[in-house]
Amino acid sequence: MRTWLLASTAVMAAIGLSPGAQADVVTLGFSGAGVHARLQLTIVPSSPTGPLVNQPNTVDPVGSFTVTDITGRYSNASLPTPIIGAEVTGIVPRTFDPPRDPFPTNTMAPRSLSFLPSGNSYDNLYYPNGSPQTANNWPFSGGVLDIYGLAFTIDGGYTVNLWSNGVDTPAGPGLTYGVALIQGADVLDYKFGELAAVPEPATFLLFGAGLLGLAGVRSRQRH
Secondary structure, three states: OEEEEEEHHHHHHHOOOOOOOEEEEEEEEEEEOOEEEEEEEEEEEOOOEOOOOOOOOOOEOOOOEEEEEEEEEEEEOOOOOOEEEEEEEEEOOOOOOOOOOOOOOOOOOOOOOEEOOOOOEEOOEEOOOOOOOOEOOEOOOOOOOOOOOEEEEEOOOEEEEEEEEEEOOOOOOOEEEEEEEEEOOEEEEEEEEEEEEEEOOOEEEEEHHHHOOOEEEEEEOOO
16 A cells, blocks of 8 residues: 655646646547557647648647656467566657658648658557548548557567558558557567457546645555
């Protein structure tokens, strides 16, 4: 049992909130092809946002939220040595390093686009109302993640990259998601469009203006 004393101003600083800003927690489950996970994402409104028209862009898409923290469990039964219930240990920070996109003609890449040592892209953006198109060379959209998606770490020294392929053509499979399991620069498992994701309604976490000057004590039992 551990007891935490949380001052509201410290909480807001830790997750990058300014007075009046809001953080929500959303639950995102995804499964398919032997992979299963249930994630809790802490999200805040992205800033700055605007149309994706320049390369490199200096904004993220309108309507996007930035994932600032992530917890949960990940399993992959399709590996020679299955991973069962590995704990998610954190979000991979974005780098904002050029080149922003390996395809110079892609003028729609968001400001937050980053790359893992394996070459996999991510931007840690979440779209409650569905993502817009974020790549010239990929016209599909509509997922709660975009084509670049999330990057997070799990027990065992692995990184997971989860993204949305968007809604395919009317004759296609509809909204699909992909996932990669990565260790260092090596991609150990890659599933392009074999997953379905199920977001759950946002849970109100913090509202900055109402927290100023308040402090709370809570206890949490770790299992």
